[in-house]
Amino acid sequence: MAIGLSQRMDLGQLAKTLGQRSQTTPETVAAVLREAIAKGILRAGQPLRGEEIAQQMGVSRIPVREALRQLEVEGLVHYYPNRGAFVADLDTEQIREIYEIRMMLEVGALRRAVPRLGPAQLQRARHLLEATEAAEDGGEWGRLEVEFHEALYALEDRPRLARMIDNLLNIVDRYWHMHGLTLKHRAVFERDHRALWQACHDRDVERAVKLLEQHLERSANLLIGELEGRAVK
Amino acid sequence: MAIGLSQRMDLGQLAKTLGQRSQTTPETVAAVLREAIAKGILRAGQPLRGEEIAQQMGVSRIPVREALRQLEVEGLVHYYPNRGAFVADLDTEQIREIYEIRMMLEVGALRRAVPRLGPAQLQRARHLLEATEAAEDGGEWGRLEVEFHEALYALEDRPRLARMIDNLLNIVDRYWHMHGLTLKHRAVFERDHRALWQACHDRDVERAVKLLEQHLERSANLLIGELEGRAVK
DNA sequence: ATGTGTATAATTGTATACAATATCGGGGGC
DNA sequence: GCCCCCGATATTGTATACAATTATACACAT
Numbered sequence: 001m002a003i004g005l006s007q008r009m010d011l012g013q014l015a016k017t018l019g020q021r022s023q024t025t026p027e028t029v030a031a032v033l034r035e036a037i038a039k040g041i042l043r044a045g046q047p048l049r050g051e052e053i054a055q056q057m058g059v060s061r062i063p064v065r066e067a068l069r070q071l072e073v074e075g076l077v078h079y080y081p082n083r084g085a086f087v088a089d090l091d092t093e094q095i096r097e098i099y100e101i102r103m104m105l106e107v108g109a110l111r112r113a114v115p116r117l118g119p120a121q122l123q124r125a126r127h128l129l130e131a132t133e134a135a136e137d138g139g140e141w142g143r144l145e146v147e148f149h150e151a152l153y154a155l156e157d158r159p160r161l162a163r164m165i166d167n168l169l170n171i172v173d174r175y176w177h178m179h180g181l182t183l184k185h186r187a188v189f190e191r192d193h194r195a196l197w198q199a200c201h202d203r204d205v206e207r208a209v210k211l212l213e214q215h216l217e218r219s220a221n222l223l224i225g226e227l228e229g230r231a232v233k
Numbered sequence: 234m235a236i237g238l239s240q241r242m243d244l245g246q247l248a249k250t251l252g253q254r255s256q257t258t259p260e261t262v263a264a265v266l267r268e269a270i271a272k273g274i275l276r277a278g279q280p281l282r283g284e285e286i287a288q289q290m291g292v293s294r295i296p297v298r299e300a301l302r303q304l305e306v307e308g309l310v311h312y313y314p315n316r317g318a319f320v321a322d323l324d325t326e327q328i329r330e331i332y333e334i335r336m337m338l339e340v341g342a343l344r345r346a347v348p349r350l351g352p353a354q355l356q357r358a359r360h361l362l363e364a365t366e367a368a369e370d371g372g373e374w375g376r377l378e379v380e381f382h383e384a385l386y387a388l389e390d391r392p393r394l395a396r397m398i399d400n401l402l403n404i405v406d407r408y409w410h411m412h413g414l415t416l417k418h419r420a421v422f423e424r425d426h427r428a429l430w431q432a433c434h435d436r437d438v439e440r441a442v443k444l445l446e447q448h449l450e451r452s453a454n455l456l457i458g459e460l461e462g463r464a465v466k
Numbered sequence: 467a468t469g470t471g472t473a474t475a476a477t478t479g480t481a482t483a484c485a486a487t488a489t490c491g492g493g494g495g496c
Numbered sequence: 497g498c499c500c501c502c503g504a505t506a507t508t509g510t511a512t513a514c515a516a517t518t519a520t521a522c523a524c525a526t
Contacts, residue, residue, distance in 0.1 A: 024314045025479080026302065050508070060481045062295065065509085069259065069299045073306040075393065081257045082487050082508060097391050100341070108337035158330050160308065164397070258509080283478070293511045298479085315478060315517050 025059055029067035032057065037076050037087055038173040039139065044089035048077065075171050088171070092224045095172060099220035102168050106153065106216065107209050109161055113154035114205045122201055125151040129193050138182045142173060145182070148193060152200055175223060185222055192218070258292055262300035265290065270309050270320055271406040272372065277322035281310065308404050321404070325457045328405060332453035335401050339386065339449065340442050342394055346387035347438045355434055358384040362426050371415045375406060378415070381426060385433055408456055418455055425451070 033053070036042045048068060050061040057064070068085040071077040077085045090098075128148040135141040146169055155162035176182050182189075192215040199208035266286070269275045281301060283294040290297070301318040304310040310318045323331075361381040368374040379402055388395035409415050415422075425448040432441035 049506095051506095061508090062480050066299055066302045069303055070306050073303050083489090084508060093390075094393070097393055100345070100391070101338070101394055101397070104337045104341035105334070108333070112333070157326075158333070160327070160330050161334055164334070282476095284476095294478090295510050316519090317478060 025063040026066035026070065029053070029057055029059065029064055030070045033067060033071060034074075034076060034170060037071075038170050038177070040174040040177045042087050044087050044174070046087045048085040048087065050084070074167050090171070090175070092227055095175065095224055095227070096220060098168050098172055099216055102165070103213060103216045105161065105165050105168070106149070107212055109153040109155060109158070109165065110200075110212055111205055111209055112158075113152060114200055114203060114208055117152070117154060117200060117203075121151060121154060122197075125197055125200070129190075129197055132193065133190055138177060138180050141182050141186060142176060145189070145193075152196070172223070175227065179226065181223065181226055188218065188222075189215070258296040259299035259303065262286070262290055262292065262297055263303050266300060266304060267307075267309060267403060270304075271403050271410070273407040273410045275320050277320050277407070279320045281318040281320065283317070307400050323404070323408070325460060328408065328457055328460070329453060331401050331405055332449055335398065336446060336449045338394060338398050338401070339382070340445055342386040342388060342391070342398065343433075343445055344438055344442055345391075346385060347433055347436060347441055350385070350387060350433060350436075354384060354387060355430075358430055358433070362423075362430055365426065366423055371410060371413050374415050374419060375409060378422070378426075385429070405456070408460065412459065414456065414459055421451065421455075422448070 033042070033048070042048070050064050050068070054061045054064045068077055068079070072079045072085065076088055078088050079085050125148055128144055128151055132141060132144040132148055135144055146166075150162070150165070153162075153165070155165070192211065196208060196211045196215065199211055266275070266281070275281070283297050283301070287294045287297045301310055301312070305312045305318065309321055311321050312318050358381055361377055361384055365374060365377040365381055368377055379399075383395070383398070386395075386398070388398070425444065429441060429444045429448065432444055
């Protein structure tokens with residue numbers, strides 16, 4: 001008997017809520033799986049059986065295969081020929097690498113954005129910052145934190161950069177969700193956010209960059225420390 | 234009658250030379266198409282008809298679809314639902330963005346690599362530099378130039394970063410190939426390469442970074458200037 | 467001429483069916 | 497006991513067939 005997906009998970013439901021906006025079937029399937037992986041519903045290393053996913057989403061295996069291939073390029077899924085797809089399971093070294101890349105991209109984005117941040121964008125970021133601090137559960141906190149960061153990066157005219165950053169966030173997200181780590185460390189992060197916002201508001205590019213670097217460095221160390229401390233795999 | 238692919242192109246041939254190493258069929262198809270797009274055999278904006286590619290490669294449309302979807306995530310192909318795949322056609326703004334991202338990633342990689350470059354790696358880079366200068370045709374020149382750069386970045390233990398840089402190079406490659414631009418400007422680039430190599434050899438991180446930034450900035454401006462000057466498209 | 471509607475063809479999208487491959491379990495040898 | 501081989505089962509890989517959608521061409525009205 002197949003044991004790939006837990007019974008709790010109901011992908012059909014997720015598909016209903018998410019699926020409307022993204023048009024094509026493979027894109028919908030990919031979006032559902034992305035969400036399920038980021039939220040930790042599908043755990044690292046878990047096999048993703050085509051037939052099972054297809055049945056739960058009410059489609060055939062063809063669009064599922066395409067979705068899985070897409071997720072593989074994005075790095076959320078590992079693919080072994082003739083053996084199928086598995087939720088990507090990162091070791092700490094790979095997580096370290098992702099944070100290094102995030103630092104390059106996000107610092108680059110911030111450096112470019114700070115001089116051109118308008119009052120409206122700063123206000124929006126401020127709003128998101130406060131919303132983050134008011135958030136109750138980890139999922140909402142994480143979602144708002146990402147929005148806050150991306151608001152400061154002003155990526156409207158840099159869609160590819162936006163996608164790349166988003167993609168990297170997606171990959172590490174579930175490791176934060178796993179043991180409720182975001183809420184556990186939210187005090188530290190929220191202090192970082194306030195300082196970062198202030199530096200952007202002051203148009204102090206170098207200070208903002210420095211703060212972001214420290215924030216990401218701290219995040220990486222905290223996450224990796226937690227994972228190694230708990231000896232997660 | 235289908236007019237998607239030109240008669241000159243023989244994907245079957247390409248498949249033979251490339252296809253052996255990459256195991257799965259979709260991966261092989263993707264590799265062939267990647268190569269054909271980078272080399273400019275498939276031109277920007279050209280439709281990629283599934284049936285035609287399938288026949289030329291001696292497979293069905295299923296693996297072709299998966300390959301196209303993979304290339305779409307990589308950014309080499311654009312996908313329009315129910316209308317099919319087209320070779321991505323970048324405007325100068327998108328090319329500018331890619332160079333901005335390349336600068337972030339490659340500068341980051343170089344900064345990390347310079348202190349840890351061993352004599353063997355420097356020698357290898359030196360060798361590639363000289364091979365580049367001896368290259369006869371644009372394709373070989375480009376291939377060696379990429380190898381030279383990546384040798385200096387020392388990306389053996391950073392596979393994801395390596396893939397991301399490689400991917401961005403792939404996307405802009407064909408614009409260089411289009412009008413033989415690499416050979417036209419090789420003198421400038423080769424001067425840049427020598428200076429960059431020397432800075433790495435001297436372990437002067439900041440000078441190396443500065444030179445790489447200038448090199449990429451110059452490359453972007455040259456390419457975009459040529460494209461706008463000739464009113465390509 | 468120009469634009470519009472409609473029939474036809476071309477193409478994409480996906481379900482089904484079957485072939486190829488890998489996994490798992492048990493039986494036999496050592 | 498331990499290991500290896502082999503059949504049964506599960507799963508992936510892909511070709512084929514058909515449905516859905518889009519593009520094309522032509523007649524017709526304005």
